[in-house]
Amino acid sequence: MNPKNDQIVHIEDVCKIYKAKGSFFGTRKKDVVALDRVSLTIPRGEIFGLVGESGSGKTTLGRLLIGLEETSSGKMFLDGEEVTHLKGKELKRFRRKVQMIFQDPYQSLNPQRSVFDTVSEPLKIHKIGLGSDKYEKARQALQAVGLAPPEDFLHRYPHRLSGGQRQRVAIARAMILNPKFVIADEPTSMLDASISAQIFNILLKMRTDFDVTLLFITHSLAAARYLCDRIAVIYRGNLMEIGPGEEVIGNPIHPYTKALLDAIPKFGQKETVRRHGTLLVRERKGGNGVGCAFFSRCSVAEEGQCSMVKPVLSERGPGHRAACFF
Amino acid sequence: MPLLSVENLTVGYNTKHGSLKAVDRVSFTLKEGESLGFVGESGCGKTTMGMALMGLLPPNGSVREGEILFEGTDLLKLSSEQMRQVRWSEIAMIFQAAMNALNPVQRVGAQVAEAMLVHDDLLKEEAALAKVEELFDLVGIPRDRMLDYPHQYSGGMKQRAIIAMALACNPKLIIADEPTTALDVIVQDQILEEMKQLQKEFNLSIIFISHDISIVADMCHDIGVMYAGQLVEYGPREAVFESPVHPYTKALLASFPTLTGEKTDLAPIPGETPNLVRPPAGCRFCDRCTKPGSTCKTEPPQWVAISEEHKALCCRCK
Numbered sequence: 001m002n003p004k005n006d007q008i009v010h011i012e013d014v015c016k017i018y019k020a021k022g023s024f025f026g027t028r029k030k031d032v033v034a035l036d037r038v039s040l041t042i043p044r045g046e047i048f049g050l051v052g053e054s055g056s057g058k059t060t061l062g063r064l065l066i067g068l069e070e071t072s073s074g075k076m077f078l079d080g081e082e083v084t085h086l087k088g089k090e091l092k093r094f095r096r097k098v099q100m101i102f103q104d105p106y107q108s109l110n111p112q113r114s115v116f117d118t119v120s121e122p123l124k125i126h127k128i129g130l131g132s133d134k135y136e137k138a139r140q141a142l143q144a145v146g147l148a149p150p151e152d153f154l155h156r157y158p159h160r161l162s163g164g165q166r167q168r169v170a171i172a173r174a175m176i177l178n179p180k181f182v183i184a185d186e187p188t189s190m191l192d193a194s195i196s197a198q199i200f201n202i203l204l205k206m207r208t209d210f211d212v213t214l215l216f217i218t219h220s221l222a223a224a225r226y227l228c229d230r231i232a233v234i235y236r237g238n239l240m241e242i243g244p245g246e247e248v249i250g251n252p253i254h255p256y257t258k259a260l261l262d263a264i265p266k267f268g269q270k271e272t273v274r275r276h277g278t279l280l281v282r283e284r285k286g287g288n289g290v291g292c293a294f295f296s297r298c299s300v301a302e303e304g305q306c307s308m309v310k311p312v313l314s315e316r317g318p319g320h321r322a323a324c325f326f
Numbered sequence: 327m328p329l330l331s332v333e334n335l336t337v338g339y340n341t342k343h344g345s346l347k348a349v350d351r352v353s354f355t356l357k358e359g360e361s362l363g364f365v366g367e368s369g370c371g372k373t374t375m376g377m378a379l380m381g382l383l384p385p386n387g388s389v390r391e392g393e394i395l396f397e398g399t400d401l402l403k404l405s406s407e408q409m410r411q412v413r414w415s416e417i418a419m420i421f422q423a424a425m426n427a428l429n430p431v432q433r434v435g436a437q438v439a440e441a442m443l444v445h446d447d448l449l450k451e452e453a454a455l456a457k458v459e460e461l462f463d464l465v466g467i468p469r470d471r472m473l474d475y476p477h478q479y480s481g482g483m484k485q486r487a488i489i490a491m492a493l494a495c496n497p498k499l500i501i502a503d504e505p506t507t508a509l510d511v512i513v514q515d516q517i518l519e520e521m522k523q524l525q526k527e528f529n530l531s532i533i534f535i536s537h538d539i540s541i542v543a544d545m546c547h548d549i550g551v552m553y554a555g556q557l558v559e560y561g562p563r564e565a566v567f568e569s570p571v572h573p574y575t576k577a578l579l580a581s582f583p584t585l586t587g588e589k590t591d592l593a594p595i596p597g598e599t600p601n602l603v604r605p606p607a608g609c610r611f612c613d614r615c616t617k618p619g620s621t622c623k624t625e626p627p628q629w630v631a632i633s634e635e636h637k638a639l640c641c642r643c644k
Contacts, residue, residue, distance in 0.1 A: 053510040054481075162598060163368075192367035192537060197581040198594035219510065222583040226592060249585060263515035264585060265544035279512065 007077075008181050008213040009042040009065065014074035016060050016237075034060040036237040036293075037074070042181075047207060047214040049228030049245065051221055051260070057237040058217045062183045065215065066100050067091055079180055096126055099174035101184040105166035105191075109158045115142070116154040119172045126177065141172040144209060145202050164195035171202060175210055182206070185217045200227055221260060225249050230319070233257045236293040239313060243320030252276075253322035255301075256294045292324070300326055327398060328355040329531050330379075330499060335392035337371070337378045346602040347390070348374040350555040356548075358498070361525065361532040363546030363563075365539050365578070369599060371555040372535045373422065376501045379533070380419050381409045396499070415445045418492035420502040427488055428476040434487050435462075435472030441494040461490040465520060482513035486520070493524065503535045518545060539582055543567050548635075551575045554599050554610040561636030571630075572638040573615045609641065617642065 016035040034057045042048045052058040063069045065076065067086060076084045079097060086094050099122075102108040109118055119138045123129050129137060135154075142150035145168040158166055167187060174182055184203060188196035204227065206212055218224050224231050225245050232242040233256065241254040252258045258276035283296045291307040292298070298306070305325055313321040337349040349371040356362045364372045377383050379394060381401065394401040396416065401409065421427050429437055438461060439454040459469050465486040476484060485505065492500055502521070506514040518541065525532055536542050542549060549566040551559040551574065559572040570576050580593040597614040600606050608623045609615070615622065619642045627641045 053512065193539070194367060194578060194581040194595035196594075197583075197592040200583075200592060201594060220583070222585050225585060226583040226589065246589075260511060261585065263511040265515075265518070265538075265540040 006044050007041050008044045008046075008079055009040075009215070010077040011041075011065075012039050012075045013037045014039070014061075014064065014076060015072045016057070016064060016069070017072045034237050035064070038234075038237070038239055039074075040232060040239065040242065042213055042215065044213055045207065045211065046230065047203070047216055047228045049216045049218060049224035049231040050234060051218055051224050051231055052234040053219060053260075055236075056234045058234050059185055060237075061234075062100065062185050062215065062217050065181075066098050066183055067094060092126070096177050097180045099177065099179040099182050101167075101170050101174050101182065101187050103186040103189055105163060105170050108170055109166055111158050113157070114154065115156050115158075115161075115169050118158075118169060119154075119176055122173060122177045128177075137176055138172075141176045142169075144175065144206075145169075145172045146198070147172070162195075163191050164198055167191065167195075167199055168202065171199075171206070175206060175212070178210060179212060181213045181215070183215045183217065186219065187216075188223070189219070196223070203227065221249060221264065233260065238293045238310075239323065240294065241320075241322040241324075242313065243317070243322075247317060247320045251317070251320075253316050253320070254294075254324045255279075255298045255326075257322075259297070329358045329397060330356040330533075331395040332379075333393045333395070335375065335378060335394065336390045337374050337383065337387060338390045339374075339384075339387045341386065341603070344603040347605070348387070348555055348602065349378065350605075351392070352550075352552075352557045353392075354548075354550055354557070354560060356499070356531050356533065358531055359525070359529040360548065361534055361546045362548045362550065363534040363536065363542035364550045364552055365536060365542050366552035367537055367578075367599070369554075370552040372552050373503055375552075376419065376503050376533065376535050379501060380413060380417060381406075382413075382419075411445075414441060414497065415495040416497055417499045417501065418495065418497040420488055420492050420500065420505045422504040423508065428484060430476050432475075433473050434476055434479065438462075438487065438491045438494055441491050445495050457494070458490070461493055464493065464524065465490045466516075480513075481509055482517065485509060485513075485517055489517070489521065489524075493528075496528070497530075499531045499533070501533045501535070504537070505534075506541065507536070507538070514541075521545070539567075539578065551578070554605070555602055556610060556639060558611070558640070559636075559638045561632070565633065565636040571632055571636075571643040572611075572640050573617070573642075574611045575638075577614070577616075 014035055015037055018032040018034055020031050050058045050061065064071055071084060075082060083094055116138050119141055120134045123134050123137060138154060139150040142153055147153045147165065147168055188199050203214060207214060216227055228245045230243065231245045231248045233240045235256050241248055241257045248257060252261055255278035259279040262275045278299050280297050280299050291309060292311055295301050295306050311323045311325050313323045316322050333353050335349055335352045336347055338345055338347050352375060366372050378389055389402055435458050438458045442454045442457060443449055458472060462469055462472060467483055467486050506517050524530060534542055534545050543563060546563055549563050550557050553574045559566060559575045566575065570579060577595045581595060583592060595614055600610050606612060608625050609627045612618050612622045622641055627639050629637050629639055630643045631637045
């Protein structure tokens with residue numbers, strides 16, 4: 001099937017399994033299933049939020065989409081082209097279209113390179129533009145992320161930048177090739193609240209200015225609500241719920257989404273706010289990997305159906321799907 | 327008499343760029359069984375203040391001024407040996423990045439027992455281990471995990487072990503510095519609930535330090551907002567969060583995404599925090615303030631009482 005042209009990202013039944021190495025004495029450890037048959041589509045111009053806890057597979061999905069790792073099975077399409085197993089020149093061409101903003105701006109910038117070197121590096125790698133051209137492009141990219149005047153910043157080194165400024169440099173580097181699709185992997189988890197808000201607003205501006213599609217990976221539902229058109233909740237490699245942001249947060253269907261919402265401190269709310277109470281106090285036994293991934297911690301799950309059959313995503317409202325029998 | 331009363335606490339560091347005051351004339355009181363939260367962004371001095379209360383400042387830091395009255399005794403006048411006695415048995419601390427605070431080559435149960443054995447010469451090892459079992463029950467770690475090493479624990483369990491260690495010597499006051507920052511929301515929620523329970527059960531006083539406003543709002547009776555080394559607003563939780571008066575508190579609240587209510591635009595705070603080696607003469611927030619007054623830049627702000635318990639360090643908040 002060739003996905004429609006207004007879909008930037010389309011993935012089908014993608015699995016990622018990390019094989020455990022057999023030990024010296026021949027005992028085999030279990031393989032780790034980081035992603036379990038994940039399918040999703042991101043239309044052009046959307047900001048799509050992927051929310052999950054640590055170890056849920058959200059970063060793995062990002063790494064697959066940018067070609068840093070290969071899928072174990074399934075298919076991935078970007079901008080209408082299949083990109084599942086790219087190699088060599090084709091992979092390099094693909095990387096012009098897809099960029100990533102990493103979590104920790106203190107580690108993702110090379111301390112020995114000036115801002116100009118860092119921001120213009122993608123141009124160098126892809127052999128785009130002459131010297132003066134590069135300078136002008138880097139200047140524009142810095143201007144776009146609000147580092148003004150750019151001349152002040154181009155020749156600085158990262159140690160003379162604050163955390164928020166570093167992350168803006170990282171965004172400028174990601175945007176300089178005019179990519180079609182950008183993955184932001186927890187871009188603000190190392191930053192203070194007031195600085196995070198700056199970064200969020202820059203990402204929103206990027207969408208309108210550069211016509212870019214964004215995958216925003218986060219553990220914070222509140223941040224996803226602010227930034228994203230649609231949100232998907234992922235748990236242990238399985239998509240549990242997907243839908244319009246306001247719907248997923250205002251009308252959650254999956255017990256895991258409800259548990260996540262329960263756990264967020266009730267800030268600015270009276271204590272009478274009803275909790276869904278879908279999380280079991282003590283984990284139950286019997287989750288053997290065939291049934292629902294959330295079975296062992298779910299208070300509404302029923303033995304039999306939930307422990308033996310894996311629920312698939314089914315339509316619950318306009319564009320709102322959840323993988324739950326209830 | 328309050329359990330803890332801090333008056334004009336000023337902590338300085340000598341750095342290669344010069345001397346600076348990381349905590350500048352901070353005063354507050356804490357009653358028994360209550361909790362006080364400090365919020366502020368990185369570099370505002372909240373961790374330094376916690377360390378000063380514990381007497382654990384790094385070598386280049388020292389208390390320049392003020393007093394820390396704990397049950398009427400000034401902790402700053404104690405010798406280092408006397409302070410060692412107070413630490414852990416009277417005041418315990420849950421450190422930032424507690425995941426790394428456990429010794430990787432010692433069994434967790436033994437580490438918790440060690441905290442007790444060091445502070446009580448008469449305590450026998452068996453008695454200490456029995457106490458560890460009780461503590462593990464309290465914080466919700468299965469007893470049979472006592473003999474495990476830290477790498478066999480999940481992040482949440484390590485955090486629980488650290489809390490058990492802080493409770494080991496029955497302290498009256500616990501200082502929790504970003505105790506849940508590295509944890510997932512569900513685990514964080516469980517740990518915070520646990521701490522609330524323990525607080526009720528033992529009538530503990532807690533000082534809660536965090537950059538996350540929502541956690542502090544959830545946990546604490548009183549809130550102190552810190553900016554550039556100073557306390558800028560102080561009062562009961564409801565007053566500070568529902569009717570904030572200091573422009574910084576307002577700006578901080580406006581930059582925080584929430585889950586309910588209208589989806590409003592987040593307003594980042596423009597500008598940068600001031601350099602504390604050469605702090606501004608007037609209000610430290612003046613350059614980032616939306617409505618600075620004519621004298622704000624030159625004259626240091628004074629405390630303004632909004633109500634009996636609620637006050638702010640701002641000239642324009644009257």
